[in-house]
Amino acid sequence: MDMVQKEITRDDSLCAKEVIEQHPREERYTLAILQDIQRKYKYIPREALETLAEYLNTPVSRLxxxxxxxxxxxxxxxxxxxITxxxxxxxxxxxxxxxxxxxEKNLxxxxxxxxxxxxxxINTVNCIGCCAIAPVMMINERYYGNLTPKMVKEILDEYRGE
Known part of the structure; x- marks a missing residue:
């Protein structure tokens, strides 16, 4: 299946620059900046990496x-x-x-x-830390426990209706 790649626009590029410039121009903030970019776009666009490389005066390959x-x-x-x-x-x-x-079947x-x-x-992780209500999944920051296949479909339907 081909995923639609979202191109960031000039406006998005300016927003990435605003996110980046909220941090001091020091390499020790690189991970925090990457996390903030990720939070904004749900991924790290190539253009944001290039903007950050220029801001920190570091190679794009390092980032x-x-x-x-x-x-x-x-x-x-x-x-x-x-979904985790x-x-x-x-x-x-x-x-x-x-x-x-x-x-996987529903989506x-x-x-x-x-x-x-x-x-x-969809992502999987080794532990969310809610063992008492296993099996567990998270959607964004919301936890769902004691899951059954029927519950999964109902939960997805809620998010589809947004």
Whole structure:
């Protein structure tokens, strides 16, 4: 499936510059700046990397290395709603893979992918820290526990209606 790549516009580029310039021009703030860019766009656009490289007077390749090293950062667009499925021991035993299968079936994408309309992305993690309500998933900052396949569909329908 081809993902629609969102091009950032000149206005977006100016917004990235505004995000970047909120931080001191010191390399020790690089990760914080990348996180702020990620928060704004749901990924780190190439143009933002280039703007940051110029701001910090550092090679784009160094920033690219950081952006690809940290799993929380992405160089490809993410969905408006980021779904994180826990596959830690408690969740796995309680059926997290059934939850993941239901998500993939309903959205038509696999873990690590984003829907073409950029509405949803699915990720998996080793632990969310909510073992008592396993299996668990998060959508953006909201937690859902004791999940069943039927609940997954109902929850997705809520987000589709936004």
């Amino acid at each position: 690219y290395g950081m952006a690809t090293f940290y799993k929380a950062l992405s160089l490809t667009p993410k969905g408006k709603n980021i 499925v826990c596959d830690g021991t408690a969740c796995h035993v309680a059926g997290s893979m059934i939850v993941l299968d239901e998500l 038509g994408i696999k873990a690590g992918q984003t829907t073409e309309d950029l509405k949803f992305s």
